[in-house]
Amino acid sequence: MSSQPAPVTFEHLPDGLGIGVPEPRLSWRLPDGRTAQDAYELELDRAGRPYRTGRIPGAAQILVPWPGQPLTSRERVSVRVRVWTGTHPEPSAWSEPSTVEAGLLRADDWLAVPVGSATAQDPDSDRRPARVRTDFTVASPVSHARLYVTAHGLYEAEINGRRVGDDILSPGWTVYGERLRYYTYDVTAHLAQGANTVGAWLADGWYRGRIGFDGGHRNLYGTDQSLLAQLEVHHTDGTTTVIATDPTWHAADSPILFTGLYEGETFDARRHDPRWSTPQHDTTAAMWTPVATATRDPRTLTAPRSAPVRCTEEIHPVTVTTTAEGRLLLDFGQNLVGRLRLTVDGPAGTAVTLRHAEVLEDGALATRPLREATSTDTYVLDDTGQQTWEPRFTLHGFRYAEVEGWPGEFTDGAIVARVYHTDMRRTGWFECSDPLINRLHENVVWSMRGNFVDIPTDCPQRDERLGWTGDIQVFAPTASFLYDCAGMLDSWLTDVAMEQLPDGTVPWYVPVIPGGPHWTPIKPGAAWGDVATLTPWVLYRRFGDLELLRRHFPMGRAWVDLMDRLAGESRLWDTGDQLGDWLDPIAPPNDPGAGRTDRHLVATAYFAWSARHVEWSARELGYPDVAEQYGRLADEVAEAFRARYVLPDGRMSSDAPTAYSVALAFGLLADDSARQFAGDRLAELVLEDDARIATGFVGTPLICDALTETGHLDVAYRLLTQTDCPSWLYPVTMGATTVWERWDSMRPDGTLNPGGMTSFNHYALGAVADWMHRVVAGLDFAEPGYRTLRFRPRPGGGITWAKARHETPYGTAAVAWEQTTTGLDVHVTVPAGCQGVIELDGRPPVVVGPGEHRIDTGELGRTAA
Numbered sequence: 001m002s003s004q005p006a007p008v009t010f011e012h013l014p015d016g017l018g019i020g021v022p023e024p025r026l027s028w029r030l031p032d033g034r035t036a037q038d039a040y041e042l043e044l045d046r047a048g049r050p051y052r053t054g055r056i057p058g059a060a061q062i063l064v065p066w067p068g069q070p071l072t073s074r075e076r077v078s079v080r081v082r083v084w085t086g087t088h089p090e091p092s093a094w095s096e097p098s099t100v101e102a103g104l105l106r107a108d109d110w111l112a113v114p115v116g117s118a119t120a121q122d123p124d125s126d127r128r129p130a131r132v133r134t135d136f137t138v139a140s141p142v143s144h145a146r147l148y149v150t151a152h153g154l155y156e157a158e159i160n161g162r163r164v165g166d167d168i169l170s171p172g173w174t175v176y177g178e179r180l181r182y183y184t185y186d187v188t189a190h191l192a193q194g195a196n197t198v199g200a201w202l203a204d205g206w207y208r209g210r211i212g213f214d215g216g217h218r219n220l221y222g223t224d225q226s227l228l229a230q231l232e233v234h235h236t237d238g239t240t241t242v243i244a245t246d247p248t249w250h251a252a253d254s255p256i257l258f259t260g261l262y263e264g265e266t267f268d269a270r271r272h273d274p275r276w277s278t279p280q281h282d283t284t285a286a287m288w289t290p291v292a293t294a295t296r297d298p299r300t301l302t303a304p305r306s307a308p309v310r311c312t313e314e315i316h317p318v319t320v321t322t323t324a325e326g327r328l329l330l331d332f333g334q335n336l337v338g339r340l341r342l343t344v345d346g347p348a349g350t351a352v353t354l355r356h357a358e359v360l361e362d363g364a365l366a367t368r369p370l371r372e373a374t375s376t377d378t379y380v381l382d383d384t385g386q387q388t389w390e391p392r393f394t395l396h397g398f399r400y401a402e403v404e405g406w407p408g409e410f411t412d413g414a415i416v417a418r419v420y421h422t423d424m425r426r427t428g429w430f431e432c433s434d435p436l437i438n439r440l441h442e443n444v445v446w447s448m449r450g451n452f453v454d455i456p457t458d459c460p461q462r463d464e465r466l467g468w469t470g471d472i473q474v475f476a477p478t479a480s481f482l483y484d485c486a487g488m489l490d491s492w493l494t495d496v497a498m499e500q501l502p503d504g505t506v507p508w509y510v511p512v513i514p515g516g517p518h519w520t521p522i523k524p525g526a527a528w529g530d531v532a533t534l535t536p537w538v539l540y541r542r543f544g545d546l547e548l549l550r551r552h553f554p555m556g557r558a559w560v561d562l563m564d565r566l567a568g569e570s571r572l573w574d575t576g577d578q579l580g581d582w583l584d585p586i587a588p589p590n591d592p593g594a595g596r597t598d599r600h601l602v603a604t605a606y607f608a609w610s611a612r613h614v615e616w617s618a619r620e621l622g623y624p625d626v627a628e629q630y631g632r633l634a635d636e637v638a639e640a641f642r643a644r645y646v647l648p649d650g651r652m653s654s655d656a657p658t659a660y661s662v663a664l665a666f667g668l669l670a671d672d673s674a675r676q677f678a679g680d681r682l683a684e685l686v687l688e689d690d691a692r693i694a695t696g697f698v699g700t701p702l703i704c705d706a707l708t709e710t711g712h713l714d715v716a717y718r719l720l721t722q723t724d725c726p727s728w729l730y731p732v733t734m735g736a737t738t739v740w741e742r743w744d745s746m747r748p749d750g751t752l753n754p755g756g757m758t759s760f761n762h763y764a765l766g767a768v769a770d771w772m773h774r775v776v777a778g779l780d781f782a783e784p785g786y787r788t789l790r791f792r793p794r795p796g797g798g799i800t801w802a803k804a805r806h807e808t809p810y811g812t813a814a815v816a817w818e819q820t821t822t823g824l825d826v827h828v829t830v831p832a833g834c835q836g837v838i839e840l841d842g843r844p845p846v847v848v849g850p851g852e853h854r855i856d857t858g859e860l861g862r863t864a865a
Contacts, residue, residue: 003031003032003092003093004031004082004092004093004094004095004096005028005029005030005031005081005082005083005092005095006028006029006095007028007080007095007096007097007098008026008027008028008042008079008080008081008095008098009026009027009028009098010024010025010026010027010098010100011024011025011063011305011487012305012306012484012486012487012490012543012545013304013305013306013307013487014306014307014423014425016098016099016100016101017099017101017184017186018101018102018103018146018148018183018184018303018304019071019100019101019102019103019303020102020103020105020302020303020304020305021071021303022070022071022072022102022105023065023066023070023071024066024071024100025063025064025065025066025547026042026063026064026065026066026067026079026081027061027062027063027064027809028061028081028083028095029061029810029811029831029832029833030061030083030085030092030810030811030832030833031083031092031093031832034083034085034087034088034092034832035085035087035832035833035849035850035851036059036085036086036832036833036849036850037058037059037060037061037083037084037085037833038057038058038059038083038084038085038086039055039056039057039058039083039084040055040056040058040060040061040064040081040082040083040084041053041054041055041056041081041082041083041091042056042064042067042079042080042081043079043080043081043094044067044068044077044078044079045077045078045079045097046068046075046077047076051068053067053068055084055091059833061083061810061833062544062785062809062810063544063545063546063547071100071102071105072102072105073102073103073104073105073106073109074101074102074103074104074109074146074232075101075102076099076100076101076102077099077100077101078097078098078099079097079098079099079100080094080095080096080097080098081094081095082094082095101184103148103182103184103303104148104182104230104301107297107298107299107301108298109298110148110230110298110301111230111242111244111246112148112228112229112230112244112245112246113228113244113245113246113293113294113295113296114151114152114224114226114227114228114245114293114294114295114296115132115226115227115228115245115246115247115249115251115291115292115293115294116130116132116152116202116224116225116226116227116251116291116292116294117130117132117225117251117252117253117289117291117292118251118289118290118291118292119251119253119289123208123218123219123223124218124219126258126260126263127204127225127258128253128254128256128257128258129201129202129203129204129225129253129254129256129258129259129393130202130225130251130252130253130254131199131200131201131202131251131252131253131254131276132199132200132202132227132245132249132250132251132291133197133198133199133200133249133250133276133277133281133283133288134197134198134199134243134245134248134249134250135195135196135197135279135283136196136197136198136231136241136243137194137195137196138191138192138193138194138196138233138241139241140235140236140237140239141193141235141236141237142188142191142233142234142235142236143188143234143235143236144186144188144234145186145187145188145190145191145231145232145233145234146184146185146186146187146231146232146234147159147164147184147185147187147198147229147230147231147232148182148183148184148229148230148231148232149164149182149183149185149200149227149228149229149230150170150171150180150181150182150183150228150229150301151170151171151200151202151205151207151225151226151227151228152176152180152207152208152221152222152224152225152226152228152294152296153202153203153204153205153207153208153209153225153226154169154170154171154202154203154204154205154207154393155170155171155200155201155202155203155227155229156168156170156200156201156392156393157185157198157199157200157229158198158199158200158201158277159187159190159191159196159197159198159199159231159277160190160191160192160196160197160277160278160279161197161274161275161277161278162190164185164187164190165183165185165308166310166311167183167308167309167310168308168309168310168311168392168393168420169205169308169309169393169395169420169453169454170183170308170309171183172304172308172309172454172455173205173206173454173455173467173511174302174491174495174511175495175498175499175510175511175512176206176207176221176222176511177221177300178300178498179300179302179494179495179498180296180300180301180302181301181302181303181304182228182301182302182303183304183308184303187231191233195279196279197277197278197279197281198229198231198243198277199276199277200227200229201254201256201392201393202225202226202227202254203225203256203259203392203393204225204259204260204393205261205393206220206221206261206511207220207221207222207225208220208221208222208223208224208225209260209261210260210261210262210263210463211261211513212463212464212466212513213371213372213462213463213464215372216262216372216463217513217514220513220514221514222294224292224294226293226294227245228245228296228301229244229245230242230243230244230245231243231244245291246293247290247291247293248290249290249291250283250288250289250290250291251288251289251290251291251292252287252288252289253271253287255267255268255269255270255271255272256392256393259391259392259393259394260394261393261394261395261465262372262373262374262375262394262462262463262465263373263374263375263376263394264354264356264374264375264376264377264378264391264394264396265377265378265391265392265393265394266377266378266379266380267377267378267379267380267389267391268380269379269380269381269382269384269387269389270348270349270380270381270382270383272382304487304491305487305488305490305491306422306424306485306486306487306488306490306491307422307423307424307487307488308422308423308454309420309421309422309423309453309454310420310423311338311418311419311420312419312420312421312423312449313418313419314341314416314417314418314419315332315333315334315336315416315417315418315419316332316412316413316416316417317330317331317332317333317401317415317417318331318332318333319331319333320410323364323402327402327403327404328402328403328404328406328410329365329400329401329402329403330400330401330402330403330415331399331400332398332399332400332401332417333399333737334399334446334737335358335397335398335399335446335450335736335737335738335760335761336397336398336399336417336419336446336449336450337395337396337397337419337420337421337449337450337451337453337460337461337761338395338396338417338418338419338420339377339390339391339394339395339396339417339418339420340354340356340377340390340391340401340415340416340417340418341388341389341390341415341416341417341418342354342379342388342389342390342414342415343386343387343388343413343414343415344379344381344386344387344388344389344406344407344414345381345385345386345387345407345408346381346407346408347381347383347407348381348382348383349380349381350380350381350405350407351378351379351380351381351405352378352379352380352381352403352404352405352406352407353376353377353378353403353404353405354376354377354378354379354401354402354403354415355367355375355376355401355402355404356375356376356396356397356398356400356401356402356461357369357370357375357398357399357400357401357402357461358397358398358399358400358461358759358760358761359399359400359746359752359760360400361750361751361752365400365402366752368752369461369462369745369752369758369759369760370461370462370463371462371463371464371756372463373461373462373463375396375397375398375461377391377394377396381407390418395420395453395460396460396461397450397459397460397461397462397760397761398417398461399737401415401417403415419449420453421449421450421451421452421453422452422453422454422485422488424452424483424484424485424488425483425484425807426482426483426807427481427482427483427484427806427807427808428481428482428483428773428804428805428806428807429804429805429806430769430772430773430776430777430802430803430804431802431803431804432772432776432777432799432801432802432803433799433800433801433802434721434797434798434799436721436723436729436732436733437720437721437729437772437776437799439732439737440728440729440732440766440769441769441772442737443731443732443736443737443738443739443766444478444482444739444763444766444769445482446737446738446761447738447739447761447762447763447766448475448478448479448482448483448763448766450738450761451761451762451763452479452483452485452488453465454488455467455492455495455510455511456471456472456475456479456488456489456492458471458509458741458759458762458764459741459759459761459762460761461759461760461761462759466509466513467492467495467509467510467511468508468509468528469496469506469507469508469509469510469528469529469531470508470525470527470528470530470531470579470582470697470764471697471762471763471764472489472492472531472535473527473528473530473531473534473535474527474697474698474700474701474764474767475701475763475764475766475767476489476534476535476538476539477538477542477701477767477770478763478766478767478769478770478773479763480538480539480542480543481542481769481770481773481806482769484543484807486539486542486543486545486548489535489539490539490545490548490551490552492510493531493535493536493551493552493555494551494552495510495511496510496531496532496555497532497552497554497555499511499512499522500532500555500558500559501522503562503565504524504558504559504560504561504562504563505522505523505524505529505562506524506528506529506530506531506532506555506559507522508522508523508525508528508529508579523576523577524562524563524566524576525576525577525578525579526573526578526579526599526602526603526605526606526607527579527582527602527606527697527698528579529559530559530606530609530610532552532555532556532558532559532610533556533559533560533610533613533614533617534609534610534613536548536549536551536552536553536555536556536617537549537613537616537617540617540620540784541781541784542781542784542785542786543784543785543809544784544785544786544787544809545785546620546621546784549617549620549621550621553614553617553618553621556610556613556614556617557614557626557630559610560607560610560611560614560630560633563607563610563611564607564611564633567604567607567637567640570640571604571607571633571636571637571639571640572600572604572637572640572641572644573600573603573604573606573607574600574603574604574644575600576603578593578599578600578602578603579593579599579697580593580595580597580598580599580602580696580698581593581595581596581597581599581602581656581658581695581696581697581698581699582595582696582697582698583595583696583697583741583742583743583765584596584597584658584694584695584696584699585692585693585694585696585726585743585744586694587696589753589754589755589756590755590756592696592755592757595656595658595696596654596656596657596658596659596694597654597656597658597659597698597699598645598653598654598659601641601644601645601652601653601654601659601662602658602662602698604637604640604641604644604645605641605662605663605666605668606662606666607637608634608637608638608641608666608668609634609662609666611630611631611633611634611637612630612631612634612666612667614626614630615627615628615630615631615633615634618630638667638668641663641668642668642669642670645659645663646663646669646674650674650677650678650681651681652678652681655681655685656685656694656699657682657685657686657694657695657699657703658694658695658696658698658699658702658703660678660679660681660682660685660706661682661695661699661702661703661706662698662699662702663678664678664679664682664702664705664706664709664710665702665705665706675710676710676711678706678710679706679707679709679710679711679712680710680712682703682706682707682710682712683707683710683712683715686703686707686715686718686719687715687718690722690724691715691718691719691722691727692722692724692725692726692727693719693722693726693727693728693743694726697764697765700764700765700767700768701767701768701770703716703719704716704719704720704768704771704775705771705775707719708771708775708794713775713794713796714796714797716771716775716796717796717797717798717799718797720768720772720776720797721797721798725743725744725747725748726743726744727743728765728768730743730744731743731745731746734746734748736760738760738761738762739761739762739763739764739765739766740759740760740761740762740765741757741758741759741760741761741762741764741765742755742757742758742759743765745758745759745760746760773804773806774792775792775793775794776793776794776795776797776799776802777793777802777803777804777815777817778791778792778793778794778802778804778815778817778826779791779804779805779806779813779814779815780792781808782837785808785809785810786806786808786809786810786813786831786834787810787833787834787835788834788835788836788837789808789813789830789834789835789836789837790836790837790839791815791826791828791836791837791838791839792838792839792840793815793817793824793826793840794841795817795819795824800818800819801816801817801818801819802816802817803815803816803817805829808831808834810831810832810833810834811831811832811833811834812829812831813828813829813830813831813834813836814827814828814829815827815828815829816828820856820858821858822856822857822858822859823856823857823858823859824840824855824856824857824858825854825855825856825857825858826838826840826854826855826856826857827852827853827854828848828852828853828854829851829852829853830848830849830850830851830852830853831850832850833850834850835847835848835849835850836848836849836853838853838855840855840857842857843855843857
């Protein structure tokens with residue numbers, strides 16, 4: 001057992017290198033055996049000058065304010081903590097030190113300018129990417145070196161022939177005109193005494209590549225493809241050498257002939273000199289020419305708030321077959337997001353072509369759902385013998401790959417799929433006695449992984465991959481259980497606020513595609529715009545970050561104020577275009593919004609729900625007058641909702657499951673009697689259709705809770721365990737390994753849904769996993785950040801055991817229950833610094849402290865710790 005607290009962490013970042021805030025908040029976990037913290041002491045060591053805070057009373061250990069002077073640019077500080085607990089009068093041992101190092105915090109820290117190829121290119125064509133480089137000299141011993149780098153487009157940096165970092169698609173996708181992310185790398189070990197070279201591969205990426213559907217749009221943010229980099233070499237004698245991108249750098253076409261996020265990548269190894277980023281490379285050749293410079297306001301450069309996109313897993317094909325045309329067909333057994341790495345040997349000039357798809361149709365790649373995302377990579381071999389290659393600047397969503405032109409025998413390990421997503425820390429797990437439900441949960445996890453690629457996207461395979469606001473609004477509770485996504489979503493919500501119009505309108509997807517598809521102009525839309533109020537609240541409740549809630553509060557308030565103006569005195573939002581209960585199963589393939597439920601019923605319900613969230617947020621933030629104002633507004637909207645949409649007999653004007661689900665889940669009904677009637681009617685509707693799904697994006701995340709809280713847990717389980725189409729388990733029975741966009745993306749006969757919008761990796765309908773965590777397993781939070789946990793398993797559906805585990809900010813929380821012949825045997829784990837409440841049917845709640853606890857309802861009165 002450790003006698004130390006866990007090392008201090010900073011903000012929501014995996015490490016402290018290159019942090020972008022001068023006063024980063026600190027978090028730590030208590031030592032083993034310490035149940036609660038009474039006080040703590042922090043030590044900050046700044047360049048060998050330690051400063052201690054002294055003993056600070058209190059239990060705070062998550063996102064604790066920075067205790068000393070703010071960091072200055074490039075400053076490194078070592079931080080450690082010790083704690084006091086009531087059961088241990090002496091302080092704990094000090095934690096192992098953690099180091100935080102500021103990035104470039106001031107605009108005038110930047111000397112670099114963007115540089116790229118000066119070769120004229122047709123801005124509307126498929127353009128060949130460039131590489132840029134420069135030579136420099138390290139004249140004296142180095143203490144440490146940092147590379148600060150970003151790009152207009154995408155980059156991969158190299159120093160002396162060695163890759164810098166392991167991230168891809170950097171700097172990611174932000175609202176580039178307002179906010180361009182840069183990364184900080186420790187490159188001390190890359191340098192050598194004497195001659196050195198730094199360079200970078202470049203690509204269009206989201207900045208100027210083709211983005212969006214219906215043909216997409218190019219040059220959305222600019223026409224240049226440029227690197228902006230600043231290498232700072234700090235010498236042992238106290239001097240610093242700065243090598244910044246400037247007009248003295250050189251550029252040349254790269255051996256990547258073309259690359260696009262949708263299209264794929266073509267690489268000609270015959271055009272590649274692996275020494276290009278070393279001093280040994282001959283830059284006098286005509287191919288290297290002086291760079292062109294572009295402009296970038298350094299005030300827009302910002303440090304990351306979460307981990308970058310990285311490879312997190314490698315998967316080998318489970319089967320390799322040969323088609324009638326002589327091509328290889330690889331099945332990786334899992335629909336994933338990533339790209340293929342091949343190891344191949346063959347004659348120079350041999351072209352190996354890789355095509356990707358999520359599913360097969362009639363034994364061949366089903367490429368129609370990709371629309372205009374051709375998802376094709378080509379590698380042209382040189383004469384150097386065996387070579388290994390992987391695309392750099394593209395990603396594909398696929399389970400199957402077709403290989404054309406493979407030379408010779410195909411051996412094990414020749415092609416491997418590498419899985420990529422934002423490298424968040426996994427925090428949530430679930431398992432139960434039903435293997436189909438376990439596979440459903442795994443599908444949810446895989447869909448989250450595939451769609452959390454720098455921003456939360458809607459699908460990873462077709463010509464779209466946009467940050468649709470409604471999708472993450474419904475999925476955020478599930479996402480925040482499965483992964484530590486607070487930093488990533490905080491960053492993305494910052495862009496949502498930047499894209500919000502002055503009148504409060506929240507776009508349907510963020511970042512907005514300037515001049516994007518004509519059918520999605522920026523206009524208000526319920527459920528999608530409500531990401532501004534609901535998602536910051538979810539993140540606050542799950543991660544305990546009040547400052548995150550404070551940052552995004554103005555955005556949510558402006559959104560509710562807009563709905564207030566649109567509704568007017570009637571308090572009914574019954575005008576304008578709405579997506580409604582998107583992808584209700586009865587909606588025809590080419591009209592996904594044509595569901596059972598009145599779109600304006602949905603809009604008014606969300607108006608009330610968001611107003612209520614502004615009230616709650618204001619109260620948490622210490623704005624009582626604001627809270628009272630929006631509380632009154634929420635009450636008025638709820639009253640108007642009832643008057644318009646609840647009939648005198650208690651039924652909803654749209655007698656559909658989503659209508660009852662939103663009325664119940666959003667607290668819009670007048671009293672317990674009305675709630676019970678609505679719950680009973682909802683259960684009737686579900687059973688009338690033999691518990692097949694009859695809800696879309698809006699109703700699906702709510703229906704199981706609406707049934708559960710009105711006494712129809714058995715009906716909720718009927719929904720969960722249904723295997724006929726449409727249902728959550730139908731895709732599982734069809735072999736799905738991710739969540740589908742449509743309930744019937746694939747028909748029972750193996751044909752694909754004919755709609756132009758048919759994805760096999762789309763997390764929104766997987767939002768039911770949050771109910772599985774909270775109700776099936778019984779693990780929930782009762783206070784922000786899980787400071788108090790609620791353990792309330794509610795068995796049903798023939799499930800005989802279930803368990804869940806979650807890495808809370810304070811440590812591991814877990815529950816496991818099993819049906820016995822006499823009752824329910826429940827085991828719970830409460831992290832140090834927290835308490836739990838165990839609520840089991842027929843028994844009074846039991847409050848427990850940190851540690852492991854067991855209750856067996858078959859042995860009344862027995863509680864063992």
